[in-house]
Amino acid sequence: MADFKFIENGSTTSVPGFRAAGVTAGFKRSGAPDFALLVSDTPANFAGVFTSCTFAAAPVRLCRERVKNGGKLRAVAVNSGNANACTGKPGLDNARLTCCMAAERLGIQPDEVAVGSTGRIGVQMPMDTIEKGLDLAVAALSCDGGNDAARAIMTTDTVPKAVALELELDGKTVTIGAMTKGAGMIDPKLVGLHATMLCFITTDADVENATLQAMLENNAENSFNRITVDGDMSTNDTVIIMANGKSQVKIAPGSDNEKIFKAALLEVMQNLARKMVTDGEGTTKVVTVEVVNAKSEKDARIAAEAVANSLLCKTAWFGNDPNWGRVVAALGYSGASFDPDKCNIYYDGIPVVLDGGDAGTPEEELAALVKKDFTIRCDFREGSSDYWVWSSDISYEYVKINADYHT
Amino acid sequence: MADFKFIENGSTTSVPGFRAAGVTAGFKRSGAPDFALLVSDTPANFAGVFTSCTFAAAPVRLCRERVKNGGKLRAVAVNSGNANACTGKPGLDNARLTCCMAAERLGIQPDEVAVGSTGRIGVQMPMDTIEKGLDLAVAALSCDGGNDAARAIMTTDTVPKAVALELELDGKTVTIGAMTKGAGMIDPKLVGLHATMLCFITTDADVENATLQAMLENNAENSFNRITVDGDMSTNDTVIIMANGKSQVKIAPGSDNEKIFKAALLEVMQNLARKMVTDGEGTTKVVTVEVVNAKSEKDARIAAEAVANSLLCKTAWFGNDPNWGRVVAALGYSGASFDPDKCNIYYDGIPVVLDGGDAGTPEEELAALVKKDFTIRCDFREGSSDYWVWSSDISYEYVKINADYHT
Numbered sequence: 098m099a100d101f102k103f104i105e106n107g108s109t110t111s112v113p114g115f116r117a118a119g120v121t122a123g124f125k126r127s128g129a130p131d132f133a134l135l136v137s138d139t140p141a142n143f144a145g146v147f148t149s150c151t152f153a154a155a156p157v158r159l160c161r162e163r164v165k166n167g168g169k170l171r172a173v174a175v176n177s178g179n180a181n182a183c184t185g186k187p188g189l190d191n192a193r194l195t196c197c198m199a200a201e202r203l204g205i206q207p208d209e210v211a212v213g214s215t216g217r218i219g220v221q222m223p224m225d226t227i228e229k230g231l232d233l234a235v236a237a238l239s240c241d242g243g244n245d246a247a248r249a250i251m252t253t254d255t256v257p258k259a260v261a262l263e264l265e266l267d268g269k270t271v272t273i274g275a276m277t278k279g280a281g282m283i284d285p286k287l288v289g290l291h292a293t294m295l296c297f298i299t300t301d302a303d304v305e306n307a308t309l310q311a312m313l314e315n316n317a318e319n320s321f322n323r324i325t326v327d328g329d330m331s332t333n334d335t336v337i338i339m340a341n342g343k344s345q346v347k348i349a350p351g352s353d354n355e356k357i358f359k360a361a362l363l364e365v366m367q368n369l370a371r372k373m374v375t376d377g378e379g380t381t382k383v384v385t386v387e388v389v390n391a392k393s394e395k396d397a398r399i400a401a402e403a404v405a406n407s408l409l410c411k412t413a414w415f416g417n418d419p420n421w422g423r424v425v426a427a428l429g430y431s432g433a434s435f436d437p438d439k440c441n442i443y444y445d446g447i448p449v450v451l452d453g454g455d456a457g458t459p460e461e462e463l464a465a466l467v468k469k470d471f472t473i474r475c476d477f478r479e480g481s482s483d484y485w486v487w488s489s490d491i492s493y494e495y496v497k498i499n500a501d502y503h504t
Numbered sequence: 505m506a507d508f509k510f511i512e513n514g515s516t517t518s519v520p521g522f523r524a525a526g527v528t529a530g531f532k533r534s535g536a537p538d539f540a541l542l543v544s545d546t547p548a549n550f551a552g553v554f555t556s557c558t559f560a561a562a563p564v565r566l567c568r569e570r571v572k573n574g575g576k577l578r579a580v581a582v583n584s585g586n587a588n589a590c591t592g593k594p595g596l597d598n599a600r601l602t603c604c605m606a607a608e609r610l611g612i613q614p615d616e617v618a619v620g621s622t623g624r625i626g627v628q629m630p631m632d633t634i635e636k637g638l639d640l641a642v643a644a645l646s647c648d649g650g651n652d653a654a655r656a657i658m659t660t661d662t663v664p665k666a667v668a669l670e671l672e673l674d675g676k677t678v679t680i681g682a683m684t685k686g687a688g689m690i691d692p693k694l695v696g697l698h699a700t701m702l703c704f705i706t707t708d709a710d711v712e713n714a715t716l717q718a719m720l721e722n723n724a725e726n727s728f729n730r731i732t733v734d735g736d737m738s739t740n741d742t743v744i745i746m747a748n749g750k751s752q753v754k755i756a757p758g759s760d761n762e763k764i765f766k767a768a769l770l771e772v773m774q775n776l777a778r779k780m781v782t783d784g785e786g787t788t789k790v791v792t793v794e795v796v797n798a799k800s801e802k803d804a805r806i807a808a809e810a811v812a813n814s815l816l817c818k819t820a821w822f823g824n825d826p827n828w829g830r831v832v833a834a835l836g837y838s839g840a841s842f843d844p845d846k847c848n849i850y851y852d853g854i855p856v857v858l859d860g861g862d863a864g865t866p867e868e869e870l871a872a873l874v875k876k877d878f879t880i881r882c883d884f885r886e887g888s889s890d891y892w893v894w895s896s897d898i899s900y901e902y903v904k905i906n907a908d909y910h911t
Contacts, residue, residue, distance in 0.1 A: 152836035152844045152860070183832050185845070185861040218829025219862040327815040329830070330837035408734040408815070408898070409906055416907030422625025423736070425590055429559035430737035437559045438592070453559070454592040455626040491815070492907075493900050499816055500823025500899075 100264070101361050103368075107261025108243025109274040112299040114138045114343040118237035119249030122230030124178025124216065124223070130249035132230030133175040135297055136203060136238055140169035141339040144309035145211070146317050148334035154182035155192040156212040160335060163211055167306050170339050171209035173297055174199045175250050176230060177278070178216040179223070182332040191222040198228060202235045213295045213335045215252055215278065247276035250295055253498055254278050258372045264361045266302075266346045266354050273300045273361055277369040294321060296336040296369060302358055303342035308350050312359045313338055320366035324487045325405050326377035327495070338362075374487045379494030382414045385472040387485045388433075392477070396433040397484035400475065403431030405488035414490035419466040421449040428475060435477040443474045507671070508768050514668025515650025516681040519706040521545045521750040525644035526656030529637030531585025531623065531630070537656035539637030540582040542704055543610060543645055547576035548746040551716035552618070553724050555741035561589035562599040563619040564742060570618055574713050577746050578616035580704055581606045582657050583637060584685070585623040586630070589739040598629040605635060609642045620702045620742045622659055622685065654683035657702055660905055661685050665779045671768045673709075673753045673761050680707045680768055684776040701728060703743040703776060709765055710749035715757050719766045720745055727773035731894045732812045733784035734902070745769075781894045786901030789821045792879040794892045795840075799884070803840040804891035807882065810838030812895035821897035826873040828856040835882060842884040850881045 110117045115137055122132035145164045147157045163170065174195055181188050196210040203210075214222070237245075247257035261274035279294030304312075317336060348358045374383050386405045391397035404410055407427040413420035421442055429437065442450035444466040449456050517524045522544055529539035552571045554564045570577065581602055588595050603617040610617075621629070644652075654664035668681035686701030711719075724743060755765045781790050793812045798804035811817055814834040820827035828849055836844065849857035851873040856863050 148837075150833060150836035151838075151840075151842065152832050180829070183829065183844075183857065183861050185859070188861075218832060219857075329814055329816045329833065332829075332833050332836060407736055409736045412903050412906035415903065418907070422587070422590065422739075425559050425625060426557060426736065426739050429557035429739060430555075431558075433558075435558065437590075450590065450626075452592070454590050491903060493903050496819050496822065496898060496900050496903055499819035500825070 101262045101364050104261040104263060106244065107274055108247055108259035109135055109276050109297060109299045110240050110243035111261035111274040112272040112301050114301060114341045115274070115299045116238040116240050117242035117246040118234040118239060119242065119245035119247070120230060120233040120237055122176065122233065123226045124176050130245065131176060131178045132234055133246035133249040134172065134231070134234035134238060135246055136172045137170070137339050137341045139341050139343070140171055140209065141341040142304055142306050142309055143170040143337060143339045144306055144313045145335065145337040146313055148331055150330055150332050152183060152332045154180050154214060154333045155184055155188035156181055156214045157333060157335060158189060159192045160211050160337065163208065164310070166208070169209060170211055171205045172199055172203055173211045173213060173337060174231065175213040175295060176227065177250050177252050179214060179220055180216045180218045180333050181214040181222050183219045184221050187221055191224060194224060195227050198231055202231055211337055215250065215295055215333050218332065243274060243276060250276065250278040252278060253378050254376055256376055258369055258376065260365055260368045262361060262365060264357065266357060269344055269346050271300065271302045271344045271346050271358065273298065273365050275299070275365050275369055277373060279373045294334050294373060296321070298338040298365065300338065300340045301343040302340050302346055302348050303344065304340045304348040308348060308355065309338055309340055312362055316359065316363045316366050319363060320370040323485060324370050324374050326374065326380070326489050371487060374489050377489040378498045379492040380489040381492055382467065382490040383470045384414055384488045384490070385485060386488055387472060387474045387483065388477065389474060389483045390477050390480055391482045392434055392480040394482040394484060396435065397482045400428050400431045400433035401484045401486045403427040404473065405486040408491060411488070411491040414467055415492045417467045419444055419449060419463050424473060424475070425450065435479050439478045441476040441478065445471050508669045508771050511668040511670060513651065514681055515654055515666035516542055516683050516704060516706045517647050517650035518668035518681040519679040519708050521708060521748045522681070522706045523645040523647050524649035524653040525641040525646060526649065526652035526654070527637060527640040527644055529583065529640065530633045531583050537652065538583060538585045539641055540653035540656040541579065541638070541641035541645060542653055543579045544577070544746050544748045546748050546750070547578055547616065548748040549711055549713050549716060550577035550744060550746045551713055551720045552742065552744040553720055555738055557737055557739050559590060559739045561587050561621060561740040562591055562595035563588055563621045564740060565596060566599045567618050567742060567744065570615065571717070573615070576616060577618055578612045579606055579610055580618045580620060580744060581638065582620040582702060583634065584657050584659050586621060586627055587623050587625045587740050588621040588629045589625045591626065591628055594628055598631060601631060602634050605638055609638055618744055622657065622702055622740050625739060650681060650683060657683065657685040659685060660785050661783055663783055665776055665783065667772055667775045669768060669772060671764065673764060676751055676753050678707065678709045678751045678753050678765065680705065680772050682706070682772050682776055684780060686780045701741050701780060703728070705745040705772065707745065707747045708750040709747050709753055709755050710751065711747045711755040715755060715762065716745055716747055719769055723766065723770045723773050726770060727777040730892065731777045731781050732809070733781065733787070733896050778894060781896050784896040785905045786899040787896040788899055789874065789897040790877045791821055791895045791897070792892055793895055794879060794881045794890065795884065796881060796890045797884050797887060798889045799841055799887040801889040801891060803842065804889045807835050807838045807840035808891045808893045810834040811880065811882070812893040815898060818895070818898040821874055822899045824874045826851055826856060826870050831880060831882070832857065842886055846885045848883040848885065852878050
């Protein structure tokens, strides 16, 4: 496998041929940046995955249509502060109008524009604010604007999340850049994609839409779908990748290049997924929950997700309490098939449960097991299927943020 | 239907022929009462339903055996402070030994004794403390000890939960009494019974075991299985009913008496279920979530449970924010089949969502919708199946209790 080199302060605009901007249009009362524009100088191939929520927001419905119709993409316009969800036909019309207004200003076609929204549900989009955002963003577009754009899509995030890496293929350099937002409504439970998350990825590799789509779906299962903050899924989740082909490195289906590029893309997506958990609302701990040697991947998955989403486990981690009793209870009610009397549980390699009972680890050792970043490994000793999830704790701060945040 | 009359300060010992006691044995460091004994003066018919957690605690395993073997029950010994869960063979031996020690002191057979435990997981039962509890409790047994017993089974509960009612059947008075505990690890998600809850019910009706069992299972689906505090299920959930027949009122299968008695029993079980939610850990709101006119009961149930368990909804309720956007998001990711554009949502009858979009209810009206006790009704307008769940909010206090409570 090729080595990946992360780029310092990398972002979507670390990739040649992409420009971006992040501006204050006025969606947020705070005056913080709330509108981002990401533009490819040439028509780019693209792919997307979206929320599986029945109440999909207008921008999601529109983007699904874009992906279905295929073709090329040139720009993505993103606002934070208004989700354009549960807004019916006028909401969808507003999403389309946003594309038209962006296309007009950029000299491209409306169907070459995608939109993303995050924020308050059930309020019609203030189109004059969109217009203002577009005017400001088009004027501010720059080949180092990726980090400004990453800041403009934040809601309760405390830090912008962007990343970029380079890899060598066919003796040439290929770059992948990305930005994401997401601090609450984060849950990996269902097939598809789920989290209040927006993620936009750029690359200069030369990849067909279908190949991009397959890689994106498969990698989402091993990155964004593996994280949980609060077990809630959003109406607006969107991941879009654009590939402008500027590196002239062809990523053909079934080729070695595809394997390597897909691995590099996964690296980017996992890097951002991890950042989302670390910056989860009120998060003080990042916990990797592994279930190994289960009878089936489904057993491993539902068991790992039960622990990762258990409110009792999450509050215990916040309280620095390893509390394996709550882990055991969550495994037990998960619905996974396993023999409780064979189950072993380890915290960073230290056994706390052996053969379904207390491993006898001394109290003083137990007290040190919950760290800022640690792994709970549950070994069912039944088969050979594994699954893992990245979770976080639930703190006073989480409750405060979500009791105070009126969407 | 007959009228039910609630008895003031009613409890398990409001039923003729039952005695109870609650004492301090020493399981809890606080010195609060932590051991209860409930005794039927004559052999009683009985039935039980238990946790569906794979890691069932030793007392649950033993009680399941009792129910399977049938026969009669004379006593239930309950401790709080130690769950006797994940304690392997020694744990099961200790549960059996508890029955033997109780039987010896009461002059009955060991298999006429059931046990219940709640508290810390993974610690072997201190049998000298059990012995001390039994000695004190046998000495304290009294025909008005039901409320003391209810107090002794509490863990994070803030108030003891007991109830009794009378009904007239065949010109005679039949009494049903009950006590329960449960403030955390409360979740209705699975078939069977689930919550850190213990509930013991007494009656002087004359009912066969099989009839009792069928009524208990069916009523549990419409009471304890309808409540959620935190979405976690316990290793120790236990509901046992004893019927000593002393009223000489026969409750024959298929009779009118059965219908009336079952309704009265449901009244008792719903009363306690409601008390459990009201006294849920850190609860400040009780929310009835109804989904009506769904295509199937399953669609109604998974949709109602998704809202009832949504951490974002629960924190919003704590913050007095109706936030119907989060309700919509939870309905959408629940997996229920419905048309989002037909969905109406009402808070205590006031529409907040009509045809899947904002109902236009003025802000000042919205602000008053979250009350100490209110109902969210989601009308799918698809079919004729309904489901409801009683839920609570999640407060700072919930996080504090569970970050500090080291089980």
